[in-house]
Amino acid sequence: MNLRLIKTVREKGIEVISLLCVIVLWQFTAEWIVKNKLYLPSFYDVVLSLFAIIESGVIVTDILTSLLHFGIGIIAAFLIGIPLGIIMGWFKEANEAIDPIIEILRPIPPLAWIPFAMVWFGLTHQAAGFVVFVGMIFPIIINTYTGFKNVPRVHVDAAKVLGCTRSVSQIRYIALPSALPSIVAGIRIAMGVGWMCLVAAEMFGVSKGGLGYALWFNFHLHRMDFVLLYMLLLGFLGLVIDRAFRYYVDKKLLRWTAGIVV
Amino acid sequence: MGRVSVKNVSRTFSKKDDESETQALENINFNVEDGEFVCLLGPSGCGKTTLLRIVAGLETHTSGEITLNGAPITGPDPKRGMVFQQYSLFPWRTVIDNITFGLEMQGVGKGEARKQVEKYLDLVGLEQFKNSYPHELSGGMQQRAAIARALANEPEVLLMDEPFGALDAQTRNILQDELLKIWEQKHVTFLFVTHSVDEAVFLSDRIVVMTSRPGRVKEIINVELPRPRSRTSPEANLLRDKVLKLLEQERFTR
Numbered sequence: 093m094n095l096r097l098i099k100t101v102r103e104k105g106i107e108v109i110s111l112l113c114v115i116v117l118w119q120f121t122a123e124w125i126v127k128n129k130l131y132l133p134s135f136y137d138v139v140l141s142l143f144a145i146i147e148s149g150v151i152v153t154d155i156l157t158s159l160l161h162f163g164i165g166i167i168a169a170f171l172i173g174i175p176l177g178i179i180m181g182w183f184k185e186a187n188e189a190i191d192p193i194i195e196i197l198r199p200i201p202p203l204a205w206i207p208f209a210m211v212w213f214g215l216t217h218q219a220a221g222f223v224v225f226v227g228m229i230f231p232i233i234i235n236t237y238t239g240f241k242n243v244p245r246v247h248v249d250a251a252k253v254l255g256c257t258r259s260v261s262q263i264r265y266i267a268l269p270s271a272l273p274s275i276v277a278g279i280r281i282a283m284g285v286g287w288m289c290l291v292a293a294e295m296f297g298v299s300k301g302g303l304g305y306a307l308w309f310n311f312h313l314h315r316m317d318f319v320l321l322y323m324l325l326l327g328f329l330g331l332v333i334d335r336a337f338r339y340y341v342d343k344k345l346l347r348w349t350a351g352i353v354v
Numbered sequence: 355m356g357r358v359s360v361k362n363v364s365r366t367f368s369k370k371d372d373e374s375e376t377q378a379l380e381n382i383n384f385n386v387e388d389g390e391f392v393c394l395l396g397p398s399g400c401g402k403t404t405l406l407r408i409v410a411g412l413e414t415h416t417s418g419e420i421t422l423n424g425a426p427i428t429g430p431d432p433k434r435g436m437v438f439q440q441y442s443l444f445p446w447r448t449v450i451d452n453i454t455f456g457l458e459m460q461g462v463g464k465g466e467a468r469k470q471v472e473k474y475l476d477l478v479g480l481e482q483f484k485n486s487y488p489h490e491l492s493g494g495m496q497q498r499a500a501i502a503r504a505l506a507n508e509p510e511v512l513l514m515d516e517p518f519g520a521l522d523a524q525t526r527n528i529l530q531d532e533l534l535k536i537w538e539q540k541h542v543t544f545l546f547v548t549h550s551v552d553e554a555v556f557l558s559d560r561i562v563v564m565t566s567r568p569g570r571v572k573e574i575i576n577v578e579l580p581r582p583r584s585r586t587s588p589e590a591n592l593l594r595d596k597v598l599k600l601l602e603q604e605r606f607t608r
Contacts, residue, residue: 247444250500251459253430253434253436254459254504254507255432255456255460256455256459257430265455269446269447270445347487348487349489
């Protein structure tokens with residue numbers, strides 16, 4: 093037990109010390125140099141505000157609301173983006189028909205959709221989810237499509253001679269698993285974009301809750317310690333989501349690629 | 355039963371952008387008897403792989419007729435197994451799941467399929483590696499698994515497209531020996547494409563030597579060497595010499 097503790101301390105020691113130094117430096121700068129809570133709240137202020145929102149329970153509703161928005165966006169982007177990418181990657185005619193539409197819509201920044209999100213959905217969770225969806229769908233479509241385009245011909249041929257002759261089976265048993273690394277990479281990019289869109293959508297008031305909303309709300313009250321706290325929460329949550337996704341993908345979904353590249 | 359008959363088969367490739375046409379195969383005629391081991395040998399680009407893919411049902415022929423046991427070949431069918439030159443195992447499936455793929459496609463349950471393919475794992479000596487992913491195997495092991503995967507469907511004909519072309523010389527020799535053992539045990543008809551004269555002489559009952567493009571049958575050679583064969587016997591050398599000379603002519607007529 094003790095040995096293990098020493099080992100982890102030794103392994104993580106530098107990381108912890110580095111973090112501690114930053115916190116001390118931050119606290120010192122805020123307390124002794126800036127001396128103004130509006131410009132730079134100290135570490136201690138942020139910790140106090142954290143306790144405040146934990147005590148009032150706001151933290152839970154804010155996080156859950158944001159996750160709900162994110163969830164709506166990601167599920168919609170999956171349900172529409174992946175099948176669309178599959179159809180475009182497998183059937184040439186579908187690609188020819190759909191590609192120009194996508195190329196026109198894609199360069200529109202997702203945040204430009206915010207007015208329509210409000211007009212179509214009102215100030216609802218769906219509206220914020222829609223903005224997330226717009227941010228996520230294009231990387232997913234394009235990476236699914238690319239993954240399907242790059243399915244090695246020999247795998248399809250091998251499947252055919254083994255009796256896998258229907259298009260549906262070839263997609264399900266060959267193309268989809270083969271394209272999965274590319275699809276997963278697309279999802280990771282999409283999650284990064286979606287997370288940014290989420291915060292922006294909530295800040296613009298597309299919904300009446302969530303971390304972005306709370307951040308903007310506190311800004312109006314000039315409570316910069318809370319603003320900073322919500323910034324850190326957003327970053328932390330984004331990190332956790334990405335790590336969890338990566339863990340799931342590496343351990344479960346793409347175990348077969350382990351060792352091919354990294 | 356696996357008797358392949360190739361009658362007057364031709365294949366022309368036409369390019370889409372211009373009107374030019376390339377004739378890959380011209381009037382190919384030969385039969386492969388049930389249980390026979392036949393090699394298709396020819397200079398590179400002679401269309402031997404195209405011919406094999408047509409027999410597999412992966413390509414179409416422009417004219418002529420190909421039949422298996424009298425029935426014309428129209429598309430891919432598990433009755434005609436195929437092993438490719440490139441590593442063709444599905445990298446997302448373990449070795450055993452690769453081998454069960456054909457059975458799964460026929461609707462056999464996964465558990466049942468795994469039981470049924472045990473003997474093929476054994477046959478190619480991959481029992482230990484059944485739960486490994488393809489990228490964890492050497493090239494030789496991957497091709498062994500690919501052979502087991504093709505055999506698991508119990509095909510009547512096994513089509514092999516230079517399956518040992520990417521392997522080093524020693525592994526190739528070992529796999530050739532193993533392949534002959536499998537052939538003796540399983541009573542499968544083999545149609546084997548190769549560009550190696552040594553391989554053709556060592557393996558086959560008959561060698562179909564093809565001309566350079568457009569591919570035609572130049573000569574069909576009966577290999578009457580007793581089995582098990584020696585790679586370096588004087589008779590084998592004589593035959594190798596004869597085949598090499600045939601191929602050399604092709605080089606000069608081009």
